[in-house]
Amino acid sequence: MWTSISELSHPFLQDNHQALKINQPELASRIVAHRDRSDIFVQGDLSKWYACKYAGPSGEFLVHGRHPLEEEIVRFASPVQKAFSEGAWLVILMGSGMGIVLPTIAAYLEKHHRGEPKGVLGLEQDPGLLCAGMCLYDFQAVLKSGRILFAVGPNLADSLHTICERHHPETLEPEQMKIFTGYRVDDRERAADYEHAMREFRKIHEEKRKLYFDLLRSAEQYWSTFSGNIRKVWTHVNDDRGDSRILLGLAEGFREIELESNILHFRDRLFTRFYRCAHDFFSFQPDLILCINHSSNYVASFTEPVPIPRLIWYVDRPENTVEVPYHAHDYAVCVSESFIPEIERRGGRAIGVVPAASAGEFEKPPFHPTWKHDVAYVGSVVDHTTIFQSMDSKCRSWIEQVVETQILQPLKSPTEISAEISLESASKEKLIRLLEQHIPKSRFMSGDRLIEYFIYAEANTRRRVRMISALQNYKKLGIYGPADWARLLPNSTLCRCYLGPIQSAKELGELYRSCKVNLSINSLQGFGFVNVRLFEVPTAGGFLVAEWVPGLENYFEHEKEMFWFSTQEEMPVVIDEALVDEGVRLATISRAQERIRKSHLYQHRAQMILDYLTQR
Known part of the structure; x- marks a missing residue:
């Protein structure tokens, strides 16, 4: 039975739209606008096969005949994957249609070419076809990966010109680009449009590549006399x-x-x-x-x-x-x-x-008739539940021991702790293989470094959740950061305090100014140095209660330019002291800003770096 896009339930469209907005926000809006099309029809058991056709006043036209989905994916994906393995960086797919094959290609690139600047440019005249695919299939992973760039619209030559202006494919040799056809070969009118677009693309690429060579020659001459x-x-x-x-x-x-x-x-x-x-x-x-x-x-x-x-x-x-x-x-x-x-x-x-x-964009602390929060914390946590569920009991027990020891002894590295609490080599290898499946940076890390990275991340998460949980009696508590907070906070009271991620530096500065107390909790890997938040919060006009690190007193004077605590038990005591008197908080912010203005701006750090480089 054929069903028009307008009649579909759109189970994936909204999530796909949000994912596409990350990399191509303008296109995302244009795609969604086609969800009410009544001239594009699809049918099939969508996990096994599908077909697609136009049906309008001028008659019917089969865009895609009934084919088994797995066979279709293999037919298109295999030659594209082969091209990448043989050295192609950019594959241009003329007629990407509903995009069914793209998740397989993106997954291949993530597995076999992670970290390499390789991807697909999908050309499609009718945004409605891509809209149909986004209604029926979950493309979030492929859209978020950044492996697929779309040029969509009736005038493909113009779309490709825009792509060339924004994305600079002239930095590639012609041999690094491969072209594949996704439309039906007997569709002569459609074929003529795509071939014209590709002729224009080759022309633009050749012209821009000549200019790029001139640029490279100019740069080579400049650096030869450096x-x-x-x-x-x-x-x-x-x-x-x-x-x-x-x-x-x-x-x-x-x-x-x-x-x-x-x-x-x-x-x-x-x-x-x-x-x-x-x-x-x-x-x-x-x-x-x-x-x-x-x-x-x-x-x-x-x-x-x-x-x-x-x-x-x-x-x-x-x-x-x-x-x-x-x-x-x-x-x-x-x-x-x-x-x-x-x-x-x-x-x-x-x-x-x-x-x-600090960047030095100083803001005066405002006087709020009603403060947004008594206490606010912005920080990251990571929910590793999926990894722990896949661990065997021996690895899980060892990780638990090492993580808890890391929390208790923050100045020790996981390497030192692991030397004291050993894990047999067979279990260690199993743990490394498991972490490689879940941590994207793993291809750049040795097995030992990967385990250390995971231990830090898990220990940081547990410690932050525990410290924030100690503040649950504050009625106006605000918690900001990734969605993992909502899964890790231990009770509904704290979950109601979680308010989502901060979207921009401007929003972060406004939050700092609108809270009576901003809280800084050290990361475990940051226990030996002063982190950037200690400069950013006062600069933005906010009051900070910081966790002490060695040397902090060399940057700010205690209880005159900044308040701090040394243990979880001290934390609420210092917060309560700061909440009592707004005048004290405002005076502290003013003095901290003056110290930053004199000694802790990025221009001071830039001059230090320039001096170091001059003396090297």
Whole structure:
């Protein structure tokens, strides 16, 4: 029985729409607009076979005949997968239709080419066909992966021109792109439209590639005379990542000390970020690359042949970052001296200690007739229930022991604890295989590092949940962060305090200002250094109660510029003391801002880094 899109129940459309918005928000809105189409019909036992047709005033036209779903996927996916395995970076699928084959291709890329900038450009004239697919099938994983880029609309040549302008495929050799046909070969009118679009694409690619070669020649000439004098700084940031604010702040700090600074912003997760990075980098021709927590070979591998310094700022323990070999021109600074041995063990060059800082956009604390929260906490937790359910009893018992010991002894590393509480090698191998299935970064980690990463994440989560649970008697408590909080908080009272994730830096600053007390709880891997929140909250005009770390008194004066606690038992006592007197809180914020203004701005850190690089 044939059913029109307008009659479908749309079980997956809303979730697919939200997933598509992550990477192509404009297209997502256009796709959803076709959900009431009455001229596109589908039929079939959708887990086994399907068919699709147009049926309008001018008659019927079969878009896709009845084929077994598994056979259809194999027929289209196999040659595409083969092309990727033989060196293709970009596969163009002319006539992606309902997109049935795309999840299989995306899953293949994630498994066999993780970390490589490879993906599919799906062309489709009629957005209604993609809408039909999104109504009937769960495409969330493929859409969130960033492996698929769509060009959709009746004028495919224009859509492809826009793709070329935004995503810079001219950074690829023609041999790195392969084209496959998804429409019926006997559909002559449709074939002519797609062939015309591809002719236009090849023409645009050839023209832009000539310009790109000119760009590369210009850059090569510039760097061939590089004297070591740093005048231009380049980086790229993902706006949805927490550490993007730090990298952005440092780049702005260099601008404040009168260096030219270029920051490429990403708001999507598409595989074409690599192409856009390369084009932006060679256009700007910098003297210094800024990276955070990772080797430049990991975050900017396209810069490998360029003979300029790269500055890596470790604001997290190196043990918790992807271990990719350093570039010959990589130089590292870090927020804690305790990071240096691990950087050197990895073959890196640590040239100094640079603490966290503030962007310096100071806000006055407002006077609220009604405060949003008495106490607010923003932080991340991870629900590992699925992993624990898959563990055997021996591994689970060992993890429980090590995690609980880590919570009690935060200044010890999991490596030290694991040496005291051993796990037999066979069980250890089983645990590593299990974690590899669930942790995306695993391909960049040794087995020991992967276990350590998991222990930290689980110990942090448990500790944060327990500390926040100790505050359940505060009526105006606000908890912000990932949805995993709702699954991990121990009772309904606390679950009602969970209010979802913070969506932007602006929203975060507004939250800091609108709460009587903002709480900072250290991550276990951050017990040896002062984290960035201690600078950001006062800068935003918020009052902070922080968990003490060694050396904190070197940055702020206790109970004059900042309040802090040392144990979970002390935490509510210090919070209660701070809640009593608004005047004390406002005066504390003012003094903290003055200290930050004098000593702890990103421009201060940029100058420190420049001095270190000059002395190297």
